[in-house]
Amino acid sequence: MDVLRLIPSCRLAKKQSLIAIAVTIVLVIVIAIWVAVANQARDLDDVMKDKTLRVVTEYSSIGYFIEDDQIKGFQYELIKRFADTLGVVLDFTVEPDLKKSIEGVNKGNYDLILRALPVTLDLKKELDFSEPLLKTHLVLVQRIADKAKNEVPLYGTMDLDSITIYVTPNSPYLMRLKHIEDELGVTIFTKSLPDVDTELLMAMVARGEIDYTVADEFTARFVQSFYPELDIHRRLGFKQFQAWGFSKHSPKLQQAVNEWLKEFTQTKAYRNLYRTYYR
Numbered sequence: 001m002d003v004l005r006l007i008p009s010c011r012l013a014k015k016q017s018l019i020a021i022a023v024t025i026v027l028v029i030v031i032a033i034w035v036a037v038a039n040q041a042r043d044l045d046d047v048m049k050d051k052t053l054r055v056v057t058e059y060s061s062i063g064y065f066i067e068d069d070q071i072k073g074f075q076y077e078l079i080k081r082f083a084d085t086l087g088v089v090l091d092f093t094v095e096p097d098l099k100k101s102i103e104g105v106n107k108g109n110y111d112l113i114l115r116a117l118p119v120t121l122d123l124k125k126e127l128d129f130s131e132p133l134l135k136t137h138l139v140l141v142q143r144i145a146d147k148a149k150n151e152v153p154l155y156g157t158m159d160l161d162s163i164t165i166y167v168t169p170n171s172p173y174l175m176r177l178k179h180i181e182d183e184l185g186v187t188i189f190t191k192s193l194p195d196v197d198t199e200l201l202m203a204m205v206a207r208g209e210i211d212y213t214v215a216d217e218f219t220a221r222f223v224q225s226f227y228p229e230l231d232i233h234r235r236l237g238f239k240q241f242q243a244w245g246f247s248k249h250s251p252k253l254q255q256a257v258n259e260w261l262k263e264f265t266q267t268k269a270y271r272n273l274y275r276t277y278y279r
Contacts, residue, residue, distance in 0.1 A: 041247035042108045044256055053083050056093045056101045056110040058197055062222055062277050074277040075114050082260050096197045099170035102126050106247045113245035122175045128248050131261045132241035137217045138176055140234040141202050153231050161186040165212045166193060166201055173214050180236055199223050206230050218278055
């Protein structure tokens with residue numbers, strides 16, 4: 001075999017290999033850039049360009065619900081008024097899992113989380129918040145005691161020790177319950193159920209399917225009007241502000257919403273809207 005004839009072939013193969021590697025590197029870089037752009041949080045400019053405000057929310061009989069083929073709710077009516085001022089349409093996604101909502105807003109799938117989120121230090125690490133919309137207590141939801149069975153409601157501090165509280169997936173109240181454990185020196189077990197919201201959990205307590213859940217006081221009062229067998233008198237911790245959530249990379253949208261909220265919450269229209277849902 002003529003060794004000299006193999007040299008050009010080897011060089012050609014090496015050159016082709018280097019070209020293939022270079023093309024692969026370029027493709028990887030292009031894909032990485034595309035993924036980074038695709039997973040980037042949106043801001044006000046993107047909303048105005050698309051003429052669409054993407055909202056992720058939870059289904060609730062106060063904040064967002066459908067009745068007679070119409071969307072209603074305190075949170076909905078607020079964001080609808082804001083969207084109208086921008087001249088954009090609303091695109092809603094219902095997602096009870098808060099973790100998925102946070103991931104979605106940070107990836108640019110949604111523009112804001114439209115639900116009554118407790119403004120906590122833990123959530124502030126992942127989200128920015130709107131101006132506070134409400135201030136309310138977290139309450140323990142349990143059944144009214146059956147005196148025939150010598151049952152009594154859990155009102156005392158040590159009554160909370162070793163109970164199991166059912167919560168929504170990745171509930172925003174998990175950390176609050178952990179803090180209550182530390183504050184009171186008790187052990188509270190929590191268990192989440194898939195594909196449930198707070199109102200469904202309260203209904204399950206009323207039917208005796210589970211013993212305890214938690215809810216903000218406004219929601220608890222509303223649902224109790226349909227289930228008078230529920231006891232919601234046991235407050236857990238101090239009052240907390242509730243607000244909407246934004247990606248930390250959406251400062252212009254957050255500012256626009258906050259400026260609008262500051263102005264609108266001083267109007268008679270806002271007071272009438274508030275009284276409609278929070279009597």
